[in-house]
Amino acid sequence: MGIVSTDLHKAGAIAVSVKDVGMVFGNVHAVRSASFDLPKGKFLTILGPSGSGKTTLLRMIAGFDKPTSGEIFINGQPVSAVPPHKRAIGMVFQKLALFPHMTAAENVAFPLKMRRHDARTIGEKVERYLELVRLGGYGGRRINELSGGQQQRVAIARALVFEPDLLLLDEPLAALDRKLREEMQLEFRRIQRELGVTTINVTHDQREALVVSDEVIVMDGGEIQQKAQPVHAYRSPANAFVANFIGVTNFIDGKVSAISGSTVSVESNGQVLAGVVAADGAPLVDGSACSGAVRAEQIRIASARTALEGLETIVEGQVTDSIFEGERMVYEVTVPALGGAILRVFDHDPVSHLQFGPGENVRLGWNAKDMHVFKK
Amino acid sequence: MRHSRAAYPLTWRVMDVLERLAAAVWPSSFQRGLPYLMLLPAVVLVGLLVLGLIQIGDSSLRTLDTSTFMMSENYTLANYQRALSEKFFATVAGRSLVGAVIVTVVTLIFAFPYAYLMVRTPSSALRKFLLVALFLPFFIGQVVRAYGWLIILGNQGMVNEALGLVGVPPMRLLYNYPAVLFGLVQYMLPFAVLMLAPALTAIPAELESAASSLGAGWVRTFRHVVLPLARPGLVGAGLVVVTLSLTDFAIPAILGGGSQDFIANAIYDQFFRTSDQGLGATLSLLLVAVGSILVGVVFMLFGAGTLAMGDERK
Ligand SMILES: Nc1ncnc2c1ncn2[C@@H]1O[C@H](COP(=O)(O)OP(=O)(O)OP(=O)(O)O)[C@@H](O)[C@H]1O
Ligand SMILES: [Mg+2]
Numbered sequence: 001m002g003i004v005s006t007d008l009h010k011a012g013a014i015a016v017s018v019k020d021v022g023m024v025f026g027n028v029h030a031v032r033s034a035s036f037d038l039p040k041g042k043f044l045t046i047l048g049p050s051g052s053g054k055t056t057l058l059r060m061i062a063g064f065d066k067p068t069s070g071e072i073f074i075n076g077q078p079v080s081a082v083p084p085h086k087r088a089i090g091m092v093f094q095k096l097a098l099f100p101h102m103t104a105a106e107n108v109a110f111p112l113k114m115r116r117h118d119a120r121t122i123g124e125k126v127e128r129y130l131e132l133v134r135l136g137g138y139g140g141r142r143i144n145e146l147s148g149g150q151q152q153r154v155a156i157a158r159a160l161v162f163e164p165d166l167l168l169l170d171e172p173l174a175a176l177d178r179k180l181r182e183e184m185q186l187e188f189r190r191i192q193r194e195l196g197v198t199t200i201n202v203t204h205d206q207r208e209a210l211v212v213s214d215e216v217i218v219m220d221g222g223e224i225q226q227k228a229q230p231v232h233a234y235r236s237p238a239n240a241f242v243a244n245f246i247g248v249t250n251f252i253d254g255k256v257s258a259i260s261g262s263t264v265s266v267e268s269n270g271q272v273l274a275g276v277v278a279a280d281g282a283p284l285v286d287g288s289a290c291s292g293a294v295r296a297e298q299i300r301i302a303s304a305r306t307a308l309e310g311l312e313t314i315v316e317g318q319v320t321d322s323i324f325e326g327e328r329m330v331y332e333v334t335v336p337a338l339g340g341a342i343l344r345v346f347d348h349d350p351v352s353h354l355q356f357g358p359g360e361n362v363r364l365g366w367n368a369k370d371m372h373v374f375k376k
Numbered sequence: 377m378r379h380s381r382a383a384y385p386l387t388w389r390v391m392d393v394l395e396r397l398a399a400a401v402w403p404s405s406f407q408r409g410l411p412y413l414m415l416l417p418a419v420v421l422v423g424l425l426v427l428g429l430i431q432i433g434d435s436s437l438r439t440l441d442t443s444t445f446m447m448s449e450n451y452t453l454a455n456y457q458r459a460l461s462e463k464f465f466a467t468v469a470g471r472s473l474v475g476a477v478i479v480t481v482v483t484l485i486f487a488f489p490y491a492y493l494m495v496r497t498p499s500s501a502l503r504k505f506l507l508v509a510l511f512l513p514f515f516i517g518q519v520v521r522a523y524g525w526l527i528i529l530g531n532q533g534m535v536n537e538a539l540g541l542v543g544v545p546p547m548r549l550l551y552n553y554p555a556v557l558f559g560l561v562q563y564m565l566p567f568a569v570l571m572l573a574p575a576l577t578a579i580p581a582e583l584e585s586a587a588s589s590l591g592a593g594w595v596r597t598f599r600h601v602v603l604p605l606a607r608p609g610l611v612g613a614g615l616v617v618v619t620l621s622l623t624d625f626a627i628p629a630i631l632g633g634g635s636q637d638f639i640a641n642a643i644y645d646q647f648f649r650t651s652d653q654g655l656g657a658t659l660s661l662l663l664v665a666v667g668s669i670l671v672g673v674v675f676m677l678f679g680a681g682t683l684a685m686g687d688e689r690k
Pocket of ligand 2: 054055056
């Protein structure tokens with residue numbers, strides 16, 4: 001990673017580089033020693049629970065707050081001494097921060113005017129960007145005459161119109177209803193691809209992170225837990241926190257009974273379960289306490305063992321709860337052999353309409369490669 | 377016992393007793409009348425004002441008979457003619473109007489940064505200090521404060537003594553127009569800050585961050601974002617300051633030393649020096665008219681600012 005990033009620096013392909021950046025408010029460590037590189041044109045999502053330091057990190061990149069330690073580089077240049085209005089960064093705020101005394105077009109024209117663009121080109125450019133966000137013809141509307149989703153798009157047009165090097169999005173979709181939010185996520189993706197602008201998006205919506213990003217950073221307690229491509233973060237989470245934060249994951253606690261290469265056996269309540277060593281996780285040794293993580297959708301549920309043919313681990317259990325969620329069934333199954341652990345299972349089977357009710361005896365099965373074993 | 381007190385605090389019990397008393401005195405069948413009853417004091421007070429205005433209107437139409445010192449029986453417009461034609465009154469009116477406008481502009485310019493700092497400072501200690509400093513002058517009456525300035529600015533006052541130390545001969549700092557304007561600005565500042573602060577609080581700090589990330593330095597952020605959004609506060613504060621300055625009595629009287637009369641001083645002289653109630657009443661009515669027109673024009677040009685309530689406010 002280190003060697004690769006310096007090579008990229010030389011090629012000028014790194015848009016943002018964050019080096020050991022920390023931020024302390026009084027005695028709160030909002031961000032601790034965060035480091036990452038973001039290549040030009042990529043879409044990065046910072047994902048994390050409330051209070052994990054996402055906004056703080058973004059505000060430091062935008063220049064509103066100065067890091068208490070470390071340095072941020074934009075296009076290879078250190079920027080601590082550069083005020084926000086001298087950085088070419090477009091930002092969409094959580095509360096949008098549109099200017100209420102201006103029309104949509106005036107809002108979009110504002111950065112061009114402030115950056116002293118030629119007055120004759122402004123009108124044409126504003127119209128082009130309003131069209132890009134599918135608001136052609138809405139320029140004359142006042143901000144309070146636009147719907148939430150339309151205001152959203154004005155804010156995006158305003159942040160993009162001056163062709164910034166970097167676009168920062170601080171949970172701008174959080175306030176929208178689910179359907180509109182999902183539409184806007186795809187819209188973001190489309191616009192970002194069309195313009196090729198490097199983007200950092202902040203969210204605590206894991207679905208959004210997976211849908212829109214080239215790269216995901218998962219943060220917790222001010223620390224970066226993992227930086228990876230969405231598929232990678234999902235399939236091989238670096239630690240239990242990431243596994244639990246993205247998707248729904250079952251944890252089976254035990255201790256390492258045998259380890260060879262990437263395969264590992266976990267002993268839990270006398271049972272031995274086969275799994276794989278979590279790819280980016282801390283190293284495991286024989287006998288150490290560990291936790292096996294299996295995602296809810298990677299567990300198959302059936303009434304008979306024969307239906308689970310081919311799966312490497314099969315346990316018996318009893319359904320304690322069964323929830324209909326439309327496109328899937330969610331089961332909670334108590335497994336006596338695992339010390340009464342309750343496993344969550346997603347069953348997407350639109351064809352069979354098979355349903356298990358509470359109290360029914362079932363069998364659960366999963367593959368060894370789907371159980372990621374983390375050090376505890 | 378402890379339990380029930382927490383769940384049902386003493387204040388609620390007191391309110392219960394009061395409500396029972398109220399129910400006895402004011403049976404529930406009269407409930408519908410209650411809102412009107414609550415409106416009554418305000419209506420009576422405003423009504424008295426209107427009665428007073430009618431009385432003043434009546435006096436303004438009578439002239440003073442200088443031989444008997446009695447008001448004439450018949451109505452005439454002679455007072456209005458005098459008020460509008462005599463040069464002395466034109467001078468006083470001009471001085472008051474120009475003064476009120478200058479005081480308003482200067483006060484708003486001084487009050488804005490003060491209010492801005494008070495609203496935006498991250499330090500709550502500084503905010504409290506600024507608030508207390510703002511309210512302190514209210515505890516000292518206007519007249520006492522004006523006398524304070526006499527002591528500070530007088531020929532043997534602190535300012536002249538300090539200037540004397542660096543070899544500057546004593547200057548006449550009092551009893552002139554600038555002294556009156558200075559006193560008025562100092563008096564109006566807290567009012568303006570108090571009117572501006574809520575308007576500035578209503579501007580999200582994030583808008584300023586947004587402006588800066590969009591390429592505006594602080595000067596342009598101020599000009600294009602803060603100032604336009606603060607307009608309701610500026611209009612409201614401006615209206616209060618302009619009307620209070622235009623009609624002020626004590627500061628022109630004390631710091632002007634009789635040579636810098638404003639309209640209110642001229643009215644006072646008519647009532648209590650020359651005892652010409654008629655002319656005094658005429659001047660009063662003209663002052664009310666000029667003030668109302670001024671406020672009306674501002675309303676039409678800029679809206680009512682923070683003084684506008686309900687729907688008009690955006
Ligand atoms: N100005 C500040 N002063 C003091 N503490 C702060 C300040 N800003 C943030 N913090 C603290 O820093 C931590 C991280 O805050 P931050 O706003 O970055 O979280 P976040 O990840 O954006 O959360 P959310 O998803 O709720 O927006 C929190 O514990 C917060 O209380
Ligand atoms: Mg946040």
